[in-house]
Amino acid sequence: MLADPVFHIVKPNLAVPLSAQAHSPIKVNIQSSALLQLIESIYQDDENDKTKSRTVGTLLGVRSDDGSSIEIKESYIVPHNEEDDELRIEEAFHITSYQLLKRISPELQVVGWFSTNAKFDDFTGLLNEFYGKGSCAPHAPIHLTLQCTDEKTGEIISPIVKTYISSPVGLPASSGLAHQLGLEKIGATAFTPIPNEVIYTKNQLNTLKFLNKASSNTSTNSVKLNKDELRQFSQSISEVSSLVEVLQSYVQKVIAGEIEGDESVGKFLLTNLNFKAESIDVEYLKKAFEQHINDSLLVEYLASCIKQQLDASAKLTNFISPEEAVN
Numbered sequence: 399m400l401a402d403p404v405f406h407i408v409k410p411n412l413a414v415p416l417s418a419q420a421h422s423p424i425k426v427n428i429q430s431s432a433l434l435q436l437i438e439s440i441y442q443d444d445e446n447d448k449t450k451s452r453t454v455g456t457l458l459g460v461r462s463d464d465g466s467s468i469e470i471k472e473s474y475i476v477p478h479n480e481e482d483d484e485l486r487i488e489e490a491f492h493i494t495s496y497q498l499l500k501r502i503s504p505e506l507q508v509v510g511w512f513s514t515n516a517k518f519d520d521f522t523g524l525l526n527e528f529y530g531k532g533s534c535a536p537h538a539p540i541h542l543t544l545q546c547t548d549e550k551t552g553e554i555i556s557p558i559v560k561t562y563i564s565s566p567v568g569l570p571a572s573s574g575l576a577h578q579l580g581l582e583k584i585g586a587t588a589f590t591p592i593p594n595e596v597i598y599t600k601n602q603l604n605t606l607k608f609l610n611k612a613s614s615n616t617s618t619n620s621v622k623l624n625k626d627e628l629r630q631f632s633q634s635i636s637e638v639s640s641l642v643e644v645l646q647s648y649v650q651k652v653i654a655g656e657i658e659g660d661e662s663v664g665k666f667l668l669t670n671l672n673f674k675a676e677s678i679d680v681e682y683l684k685k686a687f688e689q690h691i692n693d694s695l696l697v698e699y700l701a702s703c704i705k706q707q708l709d710a711s712a713k714l715t716n717f718i719s720p721e722e723a724v725n
Contacts, residue, residue: 423461423592426540426561427469430598430606432459435473436544437557440514452515454478454525456492456533457542458499458506468509468540469597472499476511478525485524489532496533501712508533510540516560523587526564538564541589559596562589 439453458472474495477488500506511529513522522541529539545558564587598606645667652659 423466423468423540423563425467426542426592426594427467428542428559428594428596429469429471430596430602432457432470432473433557433559433596436512436542436559437546439473439475439512440544440546452513454511454513456496456508456529457510457512457540458496459509460505460507461509461537465537470509470540470542471503472506473512474499480521483520485521487525487528489528492533498712501708508539509537510534510542512542512544514544516543516545516558518589522589526587526589530564542594559594561592561594563592564589 439455453475455473455475457470458474459468459470461468476492476495479486496508508529511525513525526539526541541562541564543560543562546554548555566587648657648663651657
């Protein structure tokens with residue numbers, strides 16, 4: 399008597415050796431400056447170009463030591479064309495841009511790619527395969543989608559950022575059966591959502607709040623308020639300056655013996671001004687000030703020399719092979 403049939407489900411093998419496989423990240427941290435770059439990329443899209451339905455680009459960042467998290471620090475747009483069933487990506491532009499940014503920040507790595515279209519279609523698999531077999535190997539690329547407009551009304555909304563980790567499933571795209579089923583282009587890729595967080599400093603948050611408040615204010619009261627604050631600040635400085643002049647006149651009269659000094663006033667000045675009674679060497683102050691100026695000029699000169707050397711190095715090494723750019 400035959401036993402009941404049993405189905406064995408086996409996880410598909412990855413395209414990289416087991417020794418090169420890394421743990422998939424469970425969280426993505428996005429720097430606020432990188433998020434602004436991503437939002438700006440939406441408005442850099444050419445509306446007259448009807449051959450593409452999205453703007454895509456490369457995500458640069460660093461991985462944690464245990465591979466559990468990724469921090470996105472930079473991004474740049476990669477030109478591409480979507481026409482009928484064909485996808486063409488400017489790989490040379492991608493490699494050159496990555497190499498230039500890596501010169502500035504050597505720790506940056508290609509961690510994935512972004513898209514301004516939150517939908518998944520046939521070209522999503524092709525774009526993900528481009529990064530998975532290229533700059534991101536042997537790690538799985540992170541896919542980030544950014545949505546800043548409402549799909550129904552087209553109104554601008556708060557940015558919706560979603561991140562995914564991809565993994566191949568089912569048949570390889572190069573198999574004969576995949577060709578018969580029409581899966582050789584889109585492949586079989588599963589996108590699993592993973593949490594993300596935008597990280598920022600306190601100063602960046604305060605600046606963003608100020609800009610958000612100013613953008614929602616259609617009146618000119620804020621401008622008038624700034625002028626009033628500047629006027630009040632100027633008046634306060636004038637009052638302090640006049641008080642200092644009165645105090646200076648009082649001290650000079652006391653020193654000259656014209657009037658008798660008040661002991662309580664002297665103690666108050668010594669306590670609040672932290673003034674030392676010994677005489678001040680004017681020549682020493684002049685030399686110290688001149689030395690400070692010379693040091694500042696020297697730092698500016700050295701910075702200028704370093705910048706010129708970096709520019710010369712970049713011009714002399716424009717021709718870079720793809721292997722050197724990735725390594």
